[in-house]
Amino acid sequence: MDDLIPPGPETEPPAADVLAQMAQGLLVSQTLVAAEDLDLFTFLSAKGAATVAEVAAGVGVDERPAEIVLTACAALGLVERDGAGFRNTPVADHYLVRGRPYFFGDxxxxxxxxxxxxxxxxxxxxxxxxxxxxxxxxxxxxxxxxxxxxxxxxxxxxxxxxxxxxxxxxxxxxxxxxxxxxxxxxxxxxxxxxxxxxxxxxxxxxxxxxxxxxxxxxxxxxxxxxxxxxxxxxxxxxxxxxxxxxxxxxxxxxxxxxxxxxxxxxxxxxxxxxxxxxxxxxxxxxxxxxxxxxxxxxxxxxxxxxxxxxxxxxxxxxxxxxxxxxxxxxxxxxxxxxxxxxxxxxx
CATH class of the missing domain: 3.40.50.150 (Vaccinia Virus protein VP39)
Structure with missing residues (x-):
């Protein structure tokens, strides 16, 4: 036991946030997949802005998942608040609306x-x-x-x-x-x-x-x-x-x-x-x-x-x-x- 390295001074461990973000990368990509499968951004582009209830009715899902997806897309910078509703951000409106010249949905x-x-x-x-x-x-x-x-x-x-x-x-x-x-x-x-x-x-x-x-x-x-x-x-x-x-x-x-x-x-x-x-x-x-x-x-x-x-x-x-x-x-x-x-x- 004499050859064991003695414990060093206690140090603050590095933050684990970066590893959590890496491990959860799939969640980001699949949020985008789900929103695009619902044609969420095309719907919002046509409406200009919409409440959670309007989005749910427009894309054919219940209000609970509609709210969850909108919140995630807002956190990703793809939609933003507009009064009581949500609307596309410029990047979503340019690249994620079906029929636009550089549509990324495909x-x-x-x-x-x-x-x-x-x-x-x-x-x-x-x-x-x-x-x-x-x-x-x-x-x-x-x-x-x-x-x-x-x-x-x-x-x-x-x-x-x-x-x-x-x-x-x-x-x-x-x-x-x-x-x-x-x-x-x-x-x-x-x-x-x-x-x-x-x-x-x-x-x-x-x-x-x-x-x-x-x-x-x-x-x-x-x-x-x-x-x-x-x-x-x-x-x-x-x-x-x-x-x-x-x-x-x-x-x-x-x-x-x-x-x-x-x-x-x-x-x-x-x-x-x-x-x-x-x-x-x-x-x-x-x-x-x-x-x-x-x-x-x-x-x-x-x-x-x-x-x-x-x-x-x-x-x-x-x-x-x-x-x-x-x-x-x-x-x-x-x-x-x-x-x-x-x-x-x-x-």
């Missing part, structure tokens, strides 16, 4: 139906080094599944659109005339970037059923003459479509491992002309692997859902130079789907 439902099931088995993913989103009964790939693609791409559209606007402000694409969006999904980036840059034309290169979905979005945006779907498979096809002076990889490379990413960068290099620009838009992990939180959690989401992870700007730089690119640099910005872009040129 994103919330996509997470509910697609992502959260795997997260409830996250330890399984960590221990097995396999996506826990897959089950013994369901091993359908979200990218190739035609049945689930609309849920996935409709859900990602508002996140991508807001991120595209931030990218367009941070990275000057004024000199680009033809953009190839590899894995462009629902064409959110192409639509937003073409709106910002009148001289830009874009090609959405993705799987055939995804291109059909993109064509609907492009047509609805009135951009069919400037944005064109190009069906293909960027791994199965020997080469990428040529004739473009810039290539965009947005929220694509985090889906794949290093070998696949190096293969894709090689195809991008061959498809670009001399002086061509490559843009990688992602939630970049810090080079010292200590954060930031959004990139770190998205990386864990990739463990749950894919064979990839989120990478550092340094890793992308090494791969780009190995593929033959030069003039590699990183531009930082803030958006839901990216915190920066790694840019490179083909010499």
């Amino acid at each position: 994103y919330i439902r996509m997470l509910r139906d697609h992502a959260f099931t795997g997260w409830m088995r996250v330890t399984e993913a960590v221990r097995s080094n396999r996506p826990s989103r897959w089950t013994a009964e369901q091993r359908e790939d979200i990218f190739t599944s035609e049945n689930r693609a609309k849920l996935f791409w409709d859900g990602l559209y508002p996140l991508s659109a807001v991120t595209a606007r931030a990218l367009g402000e941070a990275v000057d694409l004024g000199g680009v005339t033809r953009l190839l969006d590899v894995g462009g999904g629902g064409a959110a980036f192409d639509i937003e970037l073409c709106r910002r840059y009148p001289g830009l034309r874009a090609t959405v290169y993705d799987l055939p059923h995804v291109c059909e979905h993109a064509a609907e979005r492009i047509g609805a945006a009135g951009l069919s003459e400037r944005v064109s779907p190009h069906p293909g498979d960027f791994f199965a096809d020997e080469e990428l479509p040529d004739g473009h002076d810039a290539i965009l990889l947005s929220m694509i490379m985090h889906d794949w491992d290093e070998a696949r990413n190096r293969e894709l960068l090689g195809k991008c290099f061959r498809a670009l002309p001399r002086g061509g620009l490559l843009v990688i838009s992602e939630l970049l992990v810090d080079d010292d692997r200590t954060g930031p939180l959004d990139a770190a959690l998205m990386s864990l989401n990739m463990l749950v859902a894919t064979w990839g992870r989120n990478y550092t700007a340094g890793e992308y730089g090494d791969w780009l130079r190995a593929a033959g690119f030069d003039d590699v640099r990183t531009v930082r910005f803030r958006a839901p789907g990216a915190n920066g872009a790694v840019l490179a040129r083909k010499p």
Whole structure:
């Protein structure tokens, strides 16, 4: 017993609040799910403001749960008091009202139906080094599944659109005339970037059923003459479509491992002309692997859902130079789907 460390001076224990908040994170996301499932924010937008009784009658629930949900949404900053009733805050009115241009409701439902099931088995993913989103009964790939693609791409559209606007402000694409969006999904980036840059034309290169979905979005945006779907498979096809002076990889490379990413960068290099620009838009992990939180959690989401992870700007730089690119640099910005872009040129 002589070798036991003697007790030190008593110190005040650190506050446990932060751990409680972390452990209860699910409660926040599911409050948002419940409110959106009820179309609460769309109802309040139409009414302007409503009492608990009016909300209960309008969304079809009893007054007790209506009051509880409204209180939680008020605490989250999504609704606020207006006399005897409640109304939407600006963020809810802009993003959570059905029919608005950047409606996030489909994103919330996509997470509910697609992502959260795997997260409830996250330890399984960590221990097995396999996506826990897959089950013994369901091993359908979200990218190739035609049945689930609309849920996935409709859900990602508002996140991508807001991120595209931030990218367009941070990275000057004024000199680009033809953009190839590899894995462009629902064409959110192409639509937003073409709106910002009148001289830009874009090609959405993705799987055939995804291109059909993109064509609907492009047509609805009135951009069919400037944005064109190009069906293909960027791994199965020997080469990428040529004739473009810039290539965009947005929220694509985090889906794949290093070998696949190096293969894709090689195809991008061959498809670009001399002086061509490559843009990688992602939630970049810090080079010292200590954060930031959004990139770190998205990386864990990739463990749950894919064979990839989120990478550092340094890793992308090494791969780009190995593929033959030069003039590699990183531009930082803030958006839901990216915190920066790694840019490179083909010499």
